[in-house]
Amino acid sequence: MRRSLRDEFATRVVVADGAMGTMLQAADPSMEDFRNLEGCNEVLNLTRPDIVASVHDAYFSVGVDCVETNTFGANLAALAEYGIEHQVYELSEAGARIARGAADAHTAVDGRPRWVLGSMGPGTKLPTLGHIAYEPLREAFQQNAEGLIRGGADALLIETSQDLLQTKAAVVGARRALDWVGVDLPLIVQVTVETTGTMLLGSEIGAALTALEPLGIDMIGLNCATGPAEMSEHLRHLSRHARIPISVMPNAGLPVLTSDGAHYPLSPTELADAQEQFVREYGPSLVGGCCGTTPAHLREIVERVRGAAVLDRRPVSEPGASSLYAH
Template sequence: MASLPNPPADTQTRADALREALATRVVVADGAMGTMLQAQDPTMEDFQQLEGCNEVLNVTRPDIVRSVHEAYFSVGVDCVETNTFGTNYAALAEYDIAERNFELSEAGARIAREVADEFTANTGQQRWVLGSMGPGTKLPTLGHITYGQIRDAYQINAEGLITGGADALLVETTQDLLQTKSSIIGARRAMEALGVTVPLICSVTVETTGTMLLGSEIGAALTALEPLGIDMIGLNCATGPAEMSEHLRYLARNARIPLS
């Protein structure tokens, strides 16, 4: 394997500061990414004829992606997520561009890093970048993809994010605990390969049925994921605050790590 580019020199310092902030106060992150991008009406040329592949915009239209980060930082958020929800093997393979995993991950993180640094310098408020690692479209528990294949691809995803300047990794919108584990292990391997340790946040998706897509309850998710050494656990997507409340209550009472 070719040697990896080095992450930015101050990555570890920023990551440690974020970890301290997460332990001592409420840290506010951004909101939707996809709808903000679509609102700017990117063309098929912008998508390189890969309609709906928002991550390609990291390369073709960084100005659009940058404007979304600027909008969130302008209203005072501490963190933004990278435009990399789909830079994973399963999602990119549907567009026949799985080999662009590292490229698009690194580009998405680099754009967010540049904007974060500008706002930090201009306002004196430290701003951070969360590297978004989405679930993809193939679930290993259902045999869509092997655990080893998806784990190794998530490592590449995470290596690109850290190299581009992400201060933390956010494994998000997970629906299958085996897929979640593959993301976390891949992220850990990326940190080891790059010689840095950044916060690792995990956010599961609980459906209106009261369980994750494949039937796992929130207690099972906590039991499976907390021992993997994640820094924070939470919920996102699928429902709203009312439906999430009982699951958040369970996490608040039982988790030994902070909540998102």
């Protein structure tokens, strides 16, 4: 039996992995690997599971506790752009199965538990702006979640959330999948706060907490868009007011555009310094990396914080209601 992630989150800092897309690109998959659907990384779960597994192995090899499945785009809006929206479940299940195999293989070597976080990305359509209706979005997220559960995920991670209505569709879809399969896994939500200080549609972190915590999620946190410096005040708010565990997975700084594309400037030591400070001051139970982070970044984070006791936060709930924009 795999130890419960909820028990781990309650007592110690758990370390997740870093970026997936850049690692897959570095393996230089062919157009045939992509089935001529260039950029659809989730197809590699079917055509090149060896490449996907190698990314998971690279992160497990530096000591992380969890890896995220290669399913960030296994949702209705993203797959519809390639005309394969009917494969939401198939690609989700395959991605979870690959990650599960990698986790179990590493555990078999040394006995240390490893976990799989089922990645549920936001897609490319915002229901609040009328890009897509709520019901089909929710139903597709349910398929996404069911595939991840049946493939062996230990938790569901709704990440890079930009629209609170889209996030609610993912939470409700995930909850329906858990009920349908008959399991009880942790449900984690990470919102993305832009350099403007709000989510893409203008929601501040207080609005996100007020809207999402009552949905019965197990953890709330931040990922993507910025580096740790820009996340600090938003994480402080969650630390002070969230009654559930919190997480943080920043980019390796703000991207710098170069002739070779985007470059993320934070070194492994700089990112680990920031995560160590977050653990000491704000008490996240789950830390990791997002865009621009590599196994080298995660190795230093593991050395600094993995297994550290979670800060004894004393959150003060702020009763209230939320609009789209503010608590």
